Amino acid sequence: MQQATFLILTALAASSQHGYGIITDVHEISGGQVQLRAGTLYTALDRLREDELVAVDREEIVDGRLRRYYRLTPKGEDVLADEAARLQANASVALSRLKVRAVVLPKPDLAGGTA
Amino acid sequence: MTESAGLEREYRRLLAAYPQSFRREQGEEVLAVLMAGARDQRRPSLAEAIDVIRSGLGMRLRRAWSVPDQRWADALLVVSAAAPLLVVVAGLLEVAVPYPLPPPNRNPFLFGWSRFQGPVPRELGGLSLLHVPGFDIAIGGQVILAVVVLLGLRRIGLAVVAAAAAVFWLAAARVTWIGHGIPEPMWVLGAAAFPLEAVALIAAPGGRRVRWAPRWREGIVLLLVAVAVQLLTLLSDATSLFARTGVLLHATSHSSSWKSLPQPGIAGYVAAILVLTAAAAGLALTLKISRYFLLLVVLCYPVVAQLVAASVRYAGELMGLPTNAHLAELYLPPLLLLAGIMIVACTGQRLRAVRQPGPA
Numbered sequence: 399m400q401q402a403t404f405l406i407l408t409a410l411a412a413s414s415q416h417g418y419g420i421i422t423d424v425h426e427i428s429g430g431q432v433q434l435r436a437g438t439l440y441t442a443l444d445r446l447r448e449d450e451l452v453a454v455d456r457e458e459i460v461d462g463r464l465r466r467y468y469r470l471t472p473k474g475e476d477v478l479a480d481e482a483a484r485l486q487a488n489a490s491v492a493l494s495r496l497k498v499r500a501v502v503l504p505k506p507d508l509a510g511g512t513a
Numbered sequence: 514m515t516e517s518a519g520l521e522r523e524y525r526r527l528l529a530a531y532p533q534s535f536r537r538e539q540g541e542e543v544l545a546v547l548m549a550g551a552r553d554q555r556r557p558s559l560a561e562a563i564d565v566i567r568s569g570l571g572m573r574l575r576r577a578w579s580v581p582d583q584r585w586a587d588a589l590l591v592v593s594a595a596a597p598l599l600v601v602v603a604g605l606l607e608v609a610v611p612y613p614l615p616p617p618n619r620n621p622f623l624f625g626w627s628r629f630q631g632p633v634p635r636e637l638g639g640l641s642l643l644h645v646p647g648f649d650i651a652i653g654g655q656v657i658l659a660v661v662v663l664l665g666l667r668r669i670g671l672a673v674v675a676a677a678a679a680v681f682w683l684a685a686a687r688v689t690w691i692g693h694g695i696p697e698p699m700w701v702l703g704a705a706a707f708p709l710e711a712v713a714l715i716a717a718p719g720g721r722r723v724r725w726a727p728r729w730r731e732g733i734v735l736l737l738v739a740v741a742v743q744l745l746t747l748l749s750d751a752t753s754l755f756a757r758t759g760v761l762l763h764a765t766s767h768s769s770s771w772k773s774l775p776q777p778g779i780a781g782y783v784a785a786i787l788v789l790t791a792a793a794a795g796l797a798l799t800l801k802i803s804r805y806f807l808l809l810v811v812l813c814y815p816v817v818a819q820l821v822a823a824s825v826r827y828a829g830e831l832m833g834l835p836t837n838a839h840l841a842e843l844y845l846p847p848l849l850l851l852a853g854i855m856i857v858a859c860t861g862q863r864l865r866a867v868r869q870p871g872p873a
């Protein structure tokens with residue numbers, strides 16, 4: 399699963415959101431690292447709707463413009479949960495190995511003296 | 514015009530990259546998101562423009578190829594059934610109606626052949642072809658393939674294609690042309706037909722019986738495209754001064770490598786392909802039938818086949834010697850389409866492939 403897709407599903411996991419809300423939420427979730435653009439967002443949403451991971455929740459007219467809200471489907475919840483578990487498992491392995499590495503191979507004291 | 518109205522107009526232009534169906538359903542929604550994120554911009558940023566165009570074109574491509582469509586299914590059924598029939602007819606014509614060759618001194622193409630030992634043949638084709646090693650296998654394989662395809666046995670058809678292609682290539686590699694080999698036109702026709710048939714059989718839906726019936730509008734467009742292919746192919750042969758010059762140069766050069774072939778000859782084929790591509794793009798935009806790009810590629814295969822042949826063997830045969838095989842290759846596709854249109858008009862029904870459970 400691509401990072402943008404994961405972040406979009408994560409944004410929708412909290413509540414249904416419209417397009418611009420998803421963009422700002424993704425920016426916040428990623429700590430400012432990911433700036434989703436409208437083209438990329440709606441391509442992803444089109445694919446997610448085809449795969450039945452997201453669905454249209456409701457529509458509104460705001461300032462004369464159509465605003466459509468999207469929600470996560472039960473299937474989307476399962477897929478997001480599986481992907482989150484996978485990423486967490488991978489991250490846990492990486493962190494545990496780094497801990498072991500820190501114990502076995504302590505970093506040299508660069509301030510002075512011999513190792 | 515206010516700045517926001519100008520910005521909105523620019524965004525709408527970018528949104529033209531998306532499929533029309535998407536713009537109709539979600540165009541305003543995407544526009545609203547773009548405008549919400551615009552801040553104090555007067556026009557879309559380069560990154561935004563690239564993002565929208567790339568996404569739109571990617572969506573067009575994905576929608577065109579990912580979702581099965583009955584028109585694609587019809588088109589691929591036509592190709593999978595017509596391709597082997599086309600080659601069989603071409604082979605039969607090659608045997609039944611030999612093409613008489615003009616004397617060498619009156620044909621610039623044969624000028625180069627005088628360097629070969631042995632007599633220059635006086636005709637191409639005829640009953641003597643039946644004794645040519647590999648020819649009977651090549652045509653026999655196509656007959657079997659045509660029957661198998663019409664019965665809807667798609668996987669068996671693929672196996673027949675692979676076997677016939679392997680035997681054909683082995684036979685062609687072992688013999689030379691003069692006097693006792695598979696004629697160049699048939700070699701190219703067969704070599705081009707096998708991948709065409711394999712692709713169609715892989716992509717076409719399975720079915721017990723192959724039925725095909727285009728609608729009037731689509732059929733007419735297909736017919737026009739097929740006729741355009743044939744006309745441009747004819748313009749590339751040696752009847753024109755443009756190609757004749759290339760043939761003469763090639764016949765005296767002793768070379769059949771890609772880079773040393775005369776530029777006018779190759780350029781003619783390349784120009785034909787580019788013109789056809791532009792015509793297809795124009796048709797797709799004006800008539801909104803972009804899914805027929807596949808059929809256009811199929812109908813271009815005579816041109817592509819001649820281009821490929823030019824890179825590995827003599828180009829002169831196809832350019833300077835239009836045999837009956839060439840004529841069948843050139844005119845049968847539009848005739849098939851015309852026949853299909855008439856069948857639909859007379860019966861008044863649209864026929865569809867009947868899917869059978871289980872593998873074919």
